[in-house]
Amino acid sequence: MVIxxxxxxxxxxxxxxxxxxxxxxxxxxPHIPSTKESTLWVVFYVALxxxxxxxxxxxxxxxxxxxxxxxxxxxxxxxxxxxxxxVLIMAQFSVPRRLQQQVLMVGIIIALILRGLFIxxxxxxxxxxxxxxxxxxxxxxxxxxxxxxxEGEHEDEAKREAFIVRVLRRRIDISDGYDGARLRTTVxxxxxWTPMIIVFITIGITDLMFAIDSIPAIFEITTNxxxxxxxxxxxxxxxxxxxxxxxxxxxxxxxxxxxxxVILGFIGVKLILHALHVNELPFINGGEHVEWVPDxxxxxxxxxxxxxxxxxxxxxxxxSARDRRNAAVLER
Numbered sequence: 001m002v003i004x005x006x007x008x009x010x011x012x013x014x015x016x017x018x019x020x021x022x023x024x025x026x027x028x029x030p031h032i033p034s035t036k037e038s039t040l041w042v043v044f045y046v047a048l049x050x051x052x053x054x055x056x057x058x059x060x061x062x063x064x065x066x067x068x069x070x071x072x073x074x075x076x077x078x079x080x081x082x083x084x085x086x087v088l089i090m091a092q093f094s095v096p097r098r099l100q101q102q103v104l105m106v107g108i109i110i111a112l113i114l115r116g117l118f119i120x121x122x123x124x125x126x127x128x129x130x131x132x133x134x135x136x137x138x139x140x141x142x143x144x145x146x147x148x149x150x151e152g153e154h155e156d157e158a159k160r161e162a163f164i165v166r167v168l169r170r171r172i173d174i175s176d177g178y179d180g181a182r183l184r185t186t187v188x189x190x191x192x193w194t195p196m197i198i199v200f201i202t203i204g205i206t207d208l209m210f211a212i213d214s215i216p217a218i219f220e221i222t223t224n225x226x227x228x229x230x231x232x233x234x235x236x237x238x239x240x241x242x243x244x245x246x247x248x249x250x251x252x253x254x255x256x257x258x259x260x261x262v263i264l265g266f267i268g269v270k271l272i273l274h275a276l277h278v279n280e281l282p283f284i285n286g287g288e289h290v291e292w293v294p295d296x297x298x299x300x301x302x303x304x305x306x307x308x309x310x311x312x313x314x315x316x317x318x319x320s321a322r323d324r325r326n327a328a329v330l331e332r
Contacts, residue, residue, distance in 0.1 A: 001060050001061030001063070001064065002060070003056070003059070003060035003061075003064060003224070003226060003227075004059055004060065007055075007056075007059050007060060008226050011052070011226075011230060015230070015233050015237075018048075018237070019109070019112075019233075019237070022105065022237075023105055023109070026101045026102050026105050027102070031098060031101075032097050032098055032100075032101075032244070033101070033241065033244045035244075035245060037241075038241045038242070038244040038245035039245055041238065041241035042238050042241045042242055042245055044238075045234065045237045045238030045241070046238065048234070048237075049072055049234040052068070052230070052234065053065045053068055053069050053072075056068055064224070064227060066298055066299065066302075067221055067222040067224065067227050067298055068222075068227050068230065068231055069302065070221050070298040070299075070301050070302040070305070071218045071221040071222055071227060071228060071231035072231040072234050072235055073302055073305045073306065074214075074217060074218055074221060074231075074263065074267070074301070074305055075214055075218060075231050075232050075234075075235035075236075076234075076235040077259075077260065077263055077305055077308075077309050078210070078213065078214045078217065078235075078260065078263070078264075079210075079214075079235050079236060079239050080242070080256065080260075080309075081147075081210070081256070081257070081260050082111075082206070082207075082210055082239065083239070083242065083243050083246065084256075085206050085210075086104065086107065086203070086206075086243060087243075089199065089202055089203060089206065090103070092202075093195055093198060093199050093202070095178075095196075095199055096178060099178065099180070099181050099196075100243075100244075101240060101244075102181045103181075103196075103199055103200070103203065104239070104240040104243055105240055106200055106203070107200075107203040107204075107206075107207060108236045108237070108239060108240060110200070110203060110204045110207050111207040111210070111211065111236055112232065112233060112236060114204075114207055114208055114211045115211045115214070115215060115229070115232045116229060118211050118212070118215040119215060119225055119228050119229050119232075120225070122215055122216070122219055122228075123223060123225045123228075126219065126223050130275070130278055130280055131275065131279075131280060131281050133219075133220075133271050133272070133274055133275035133278075134271075134272060134275045134281075136216035136217075136219060136220070136268075136271050137220075137268045137269065137270075137271030137272035137274075137275060138268070138272070139216060139268070140213075140216060140217055140264045140265070140267055140268030140271060141264075141265055141268035141269065141272075143213050143264050143268075144260075144261045144262070144263075144264035144265035144268060145261070145265075147257050147258075147260050147261035147264060148257070148258060148261035172193055172197075173190070173192040173193060174192060174193045174194070174195060174197065174198065175187050175192045175193070175194050175195070176195075177194075177195070178194055178195060178196060179194050181196065182194055182196065183196050183197050183200075213264070214232075215228070216271070217263075217264060217267045217268075218231060218232070219271075220267050220270050220271045220274060220301075221298055221301060222298075252316055252317060252320035253312070253313060253316045253317075254316050254319060254320070255312045255313075255315045255316040255319070256309075256312050256313065256316060257312075258312055259308040259309050259311065259312025259313070260308075260312075262304070262308040262312075263304065263305050263308050263309075266301070266304050266308075267301070270296050270301065273293050273294060273295070273296065274295070276289075276290040276293040277289060277290060277291075277293045277295055
């Protein structure tokens with residue numbers, strides 16, 4: 001079934017209002033959210049995504065609901081990886097904890113803008129150049145291999161951030177300390193930028209890198225631009241609260257990158273299989289579709305995503321608990 005245009009417009013208006021309200025709430029009440037508050041917000045946004053899925057099924061067909069839920073689960077899983085880098089950025093630039101909500105919200109808005117642009121470009125490219133699925137698939141498999149072997153990854157992030165800081169400080173005047181969430185401040189009568197400008201630029205670059213990874217992945221689930229964008233919105237909306245909810249737990253999720261690697265690798269293979277199934281390249285099977293290639297449905301994809309994240313999380317928590325027991329034994 002085709003999704004009615006009135007539903008798409010209404011959904012985008014409502015989601016925009018929710019995002020603006022969330023931003024105003026942070027602006028008017030800057031604080032460090034408690035575990036209870038963060039949990040309630042995460043539950044609220046997950047429930048909101050499920051409510052949207054049900055409404056989508058009622059007006060646009062349950063096939064679209066399945067595509068949305070699978071895409072949302074994929075983007076939500078991949079967005080958790082963002083949290084590790086956000087922790088690094090906050091620590092690297094010593095962002096006060098009470099300001100981190102605002103920083104994360106700005107980062108989410110930047111991510112939505114960048115992903116929106118990538119989605120528009122992606123939909124246009126797919127419509128006119130179906131072999132792009134081969135490129136997307138190969139790129140995701142390469143990314144999966146990098147995820148599975150992350151040694152030195154955080155050091156590379158730190159080096160990139162240090163490079164950004166050096167370049168910006170040579171070009172513009174930046175104060176040594178923060179002035180609340182302001183981007184501009186006055187020091188000894190001179191107008192200067194605050195370190196917050198560096199934080200926002202770094203987060204923007206980080207969001208761009210994650211968009212390059214995640215958008216090709218969700219295009220394997222669906223090429224419907226509306227479903228792709230709404231899946232990204234719902235995945236990112238609760239990311240800020242998830243950051244505070246997980247907190248120190250992120251350090252214990254040592255095997256999470258393996259789960260993400262499995263997901264990216266699976267989606268990459270699925271993309272290549274799909275590319276073969278709709279093949280138009282003359283040097284592959286004479287330019288004809290490869291009919292014997294299996295077409296893996298999205299329910300299987302959803303199962304792989306959930307299972308990969310569950311196994312990686314449980315294995316990480318078991319390993320962390322074992323390490324704590326061993327440390328306690330040694331202390332005795």
